[in-house]
Amino acid sequence: MAVLNIPILRWGQPYTSLDKEAVVHFVTGETLARVSQANTGLLGRDMRFAQRARQVLADIPVSDLIAMMKKAADLYLNGTLPIGDGAQTPDDFARQQSASTGLPEHMCKANMAKNNFVLTNMGQILDSLTRGLDLNILTRGYGVESRGVTVSYQAQAPVLGLVLPSNSPGVHTLWLPVIPMQIGLVLKPGPQEPWTPYRMTAAFTEAGAPKEAISIYPGYGEMGAEVVRRSNRTMIFGGLPTVERYRGDVRVQVHGPGFSKILLGDDVVDDWEKYIDVMVDSVFLNSGRGCINCSGIWASRHTREIAEALAERMGSVEPKPPEDPQATLAAFTVPGAARAIWNSIETGLSDGSSEHTTARFGARLVERERCGYLRPVVIHCNSTEAALSNTEFMFPFVSVVKCPQEEMLRRIGSTLVCSVITYDEMFQQELIGATHIDRLNLGPVPTIQLDWLQPHEGNIVEFLFRPRAFQSRLEKAAV
C-alpha cells in the first residue's frame, strides 16, 4: 500500500507542514502515512475564523445536519473516501487503525459499527441528550417548549476543541453529536490514531457538511495544550496528570481513567458464580482498553474464589496477530509501554498485600520487536489498603478487592461506571446518592454496556450550551 501523505486541515483547507511524523505498522514496521505536524501558531491564526465555523453550520437547519449525519454514517462505514493524497476503503481503514493502535482489526471494525450506529441514530440521541428539546432552539438561542415555557440556550463556544487519544478508537462517539448541534470542531488527533478524525471529516464533507466547520491539527504535546488554551470548550483525553491539571476548569471536560467497578452486595455475594460472565465481559471485552472496562471487583467475601475463577477464564489468553478474527488482546505500540506497565504492577505486588492469581498461566509480559502485549492479569487484594486495590491499566487487568459492604462507598474512590449487583434497597439508595459514581448500573449489567441514549461522563449538550433566563416582549420574537 502506498504511503499516504496526510495534511493538516485548516477549516477544510489542506496544509502540508515541513514537520511530518511517520505512522508505522506495529508488526511490520511499514510506514503507513506521513502526517503533517502543526505548529501552535497555525491554530492561533485559524481561530480567528472559529465563529465562521459555527455560522456556516447555523445556516443549515439542524434537521438537515442530522440527515447529513445519517448519510455520513453510511459513507464512513462503507464508502471509499479521500484521505490526504490517497483514498481509503473501509477495510483499509480498519487495517490502518489496527496497524498503528495495536487494536485487532475486528475490534476496529466493531468500533466502526458503533460510530455508524451513533451517526445513523443522531436524531434520537440528540433528542435524548437534550431531554426532548426542539433542536431549533439551539439554533435560535431561545424558543418555547411544548409545555409553553420560554427557554434559552446559549452556545458557550463556536467550536469544540478535542484532544483525542491514540489508544482507544471507541471514544470518537462522544464528539459525533457536535456538528449537528451547529458547533464547529477543532480536532487534535492522537499520534497513533489520526485515522478516525480524517475519515469522519471526509464522510461529513461528502455528506454535505461545510468543510469550513472542521479543522484537524496533528501535532506534538504542546499542540494539545494550545487547543485547550484557544478553545472556550475542550474535551481532552489523558491520564491522571491531565485530569488533575484541568480539574475544576469549566472550559474543559476531561476524560481520564475510569476506575470502573463491579460491586457485589452482601445479599448476592454467595451466588457470585452466577455473575462471572458479567465480570469477565466487563474486564475483558475490547481488550480491556476502555475507561468503561472494569478494573475492580469489590465484595465482602469469596474474593479469592472470584479471583481464581476469573484467572481460570482469562489467564490462558495469548496474543494473536491483529488480522486474526479470534484476537482478543491489543498490542501496546508505544515502545516500552508494556514493560513500564508490567514493572508498575510488579512494584504494586511487592507490598505483599496482593496475590497475582494469573501467575500460574505463565508470563504476562510478551515483548515483540516493535510492540508489547500484556496478557490478562487478575489480582486478589485482601484489603483496600493494597497498592493495587484501585488501579487501572489499558489491558484486561482487574483487582478483586475484599471490602465490607458498609465501607465500599467510602473506599472505592472516583468511579466512572459502577455496576452494583444487589437487591438491598438501602444500599441501592446510598449508591444512587453517591456523587463520586458517574454512571450507575443496578443489577448484573456489564460496565462496558452502553446505552446511546444516556450521556457519558458529562452531557455534551450541557457542556456546549448554557441554559439561561430569557424574556422577550418583542412582537416578532415569540415563537
Add this chain to the structure above:
Amino acid sequence: MSVATNELDARARQSRELLDAQVREVVEWHFNAETGCPFWLEFASKLGWNPRSEIKSFDDLKRFPPFEDEWLRGGPVRRWLPKGLEGKPIFTFETGGTTGVPKSRLQIEDFRIDYEMFSDTLPEGYFPRGANWLMLGPSGPRRLRLAVEHLCQYRGGICFCVDLDPRWVIKLIKWGESEALDQYKAHVVEQAITILGAGHNIKCLFTTPKLLEALAEELENRGTSIKACDITGIFAGGTEFTPQYTRFAMEELLGSGVYLTPTYGNTLMGLACSKPVTPDDGYKISYFAPEPRAVIEVVSFDDSNRIVGYGETGRVKLTTLTRETFIPGFLERDEGEREHPCEKYPWDGVSGVRPFRKIAGQTTVGVY
C-alpha cells in the same frame, strides 16, 4: 571536482589553519601562570601532561576530558578570570537557574565582539544603520540584553528594551498556570506595542519565536501588523527554531518586506549565524559558529570524540576559544545534523537543531 568545490576546500583548509592557530594561542594564554585563570591552572596541575606544549591543533583538544557544565556553577566566579585580564570591568552572565545555582560565564569584551561579528552578517537593507531597535526578550542575568543593545549601538542605533523573565515562565509552565502565563505574556507584549507605537523610529527587533508570534497576534487584534509598524529586520533566537516555524512566521506573521534571521547560541558559546533561510531550501536552518572563536561539532551519541558524517545526526558539541573563556568540548543539550561548509562559512555547521532526545522529556524548552 569543480573549481568552486576546490576553492571551498581551500578556504576550509585555510580556516582550519586559523582555528589551529587560535587553539595554540588560547591554550597558551589560559595555561600560562602569567595569564591563565585559576581554574585551568589548577586543572592542568592534575592532568599529568602540559597543554601548553602538547596541544598544537584543534584535534588535540580531545585530550581533555569532557567539559562538565557543573564546573560552571557557583563561586568564586573569579576562578575563571584569566590573570592577563585582571583589572578590567567584568560582567558575569548566567544560564539556566530556574532551580538551583545557575551556570556563570565571566565576560569582558566577548559579547561585544561576538555581536559585532554577527552584525557583519546582517543584510543592510533590512537592518539599516542608524535604525533603532527593540529588544523584546530575556534580560536580567543573561547576556542577551547587553549584547543586543551593543549590536544596536554598534550599528548606530538606540535600543529600547522590554524584559521577560524566563525563569518565572518556566515555573508557571511547571505549575500548569496557563492563565498566569498568558497574562504575563500579554503584559510583555503590551509594553512592546506601546514602545512600537511611541514614535521611536524602531525598525529592527530582537525577540524569541513565541514572543514574535504573540506580538504579531496582538498587533493584528489591534488592526495593525509588524510590517505596518515599520519593522523590517528581525533577529530571533533564544529557543528552538524549526523550519516549519520559520515558514509560518515568514508566510503568515511577517509577509514580504520583513527579514527574519534565526540564530542559535547561548551564554557559553556566543552566537551562531544561520545561512539565509529560503523557501527554495525548504526553510532549512543551518547554523555556523563564529570560528575561530567558537566551534560547533556534531558528534556521535555514543562517542563524543567521533564526528558524524555529513547529513548524519549527532549531539551538538561546542568549543569556546577566546582569551576570556576556554571551554573545550562542551556537550550541548541539543542534537542536529552535520552540515557541509558553505561559501560564507567555510567550516562545518549544524542543521535541524532540537533538544537532545535523551533529555528532551526532562527539560522545559521553547518557553519564551
